[in-house]
Amino acid sequence: MPTAFTQKYSEDSSGGMLRFSFYCDICRKEYVSPLARMPDEQGLFQKWKTQKAYNMAFEEAQREAKEHFSCCPICNRWVCDECFRVLPNMDICKECSEKLGEGEKDYGNL
Numbered sequence: 570m571p572t573a574f575t576q577k578y579s580e581d582s583s584g585g586m587l588r589f590s591f592y593c594d595i596c597r598k599e600y601v602s603p604l605a606r607m608p609d610e611q612g613l614f615q616k617w618k619t620q621k622a623y624n625m626a627f628e629e630a631q632r633e634a635k636e637h638f639s640c641c642p643i644c645n646r647w648v649c650d651e652c653f654r655v656l657p658n659m660d661i662c663k664e665c666s667e668k669l670g671e672g673e674k675d676y677g678n679l
C-alpha cells in the first residue's frame with residue numbers, strides 16, 4: 570500500500586475502475602477521488618501495467634484531494650475546510666488554534 574498525505578485513506582476498485590477516499594486528519598470527513606480506469610490487458614505485462622496504472626491513479630487522486638484539504642504548518646496534518654482556521658497571522662487547523670487560543674483571544678468567529 571502506498572503512503573497517502575492523509576493519515577487515513579481507502580481504495581475501492583470494481584469493474585476495472587479504481588478510486589480512492591482520503592479522510593480529514595481531524596474529523597475524518599471523506600473526499601472521494603474521481604474514478605480511474607485500470608488496464609484490462611491480459612498477458613505477461615499485465616501485472617506491471619496494472620501496478621503502473623495504480624500508482625498513476627493514486628498520484629492523480631492525491632493531487633485532486635489536496636485541493637480539498639489544507640496542511641496545518643504546526644502539526645503537519647491535512648484537514649478539511651471545516652477543520653481549518655484562517656487567522657490573521659497564520660492559517661492553522663482548529664485543534665492547534667484552540668491550543669494557541671487558550672487564555673488568549675477568541676478567534677472562533679473569524
Ligand SMILES: [Zn+2]
Nearest residue numbers: 593596649652
Ligand atoms: Zn475535518
Ligand SMILES: [Zn+2]
Nearest residue numbers: 641644662665
Ligand atoms: Zn494543527
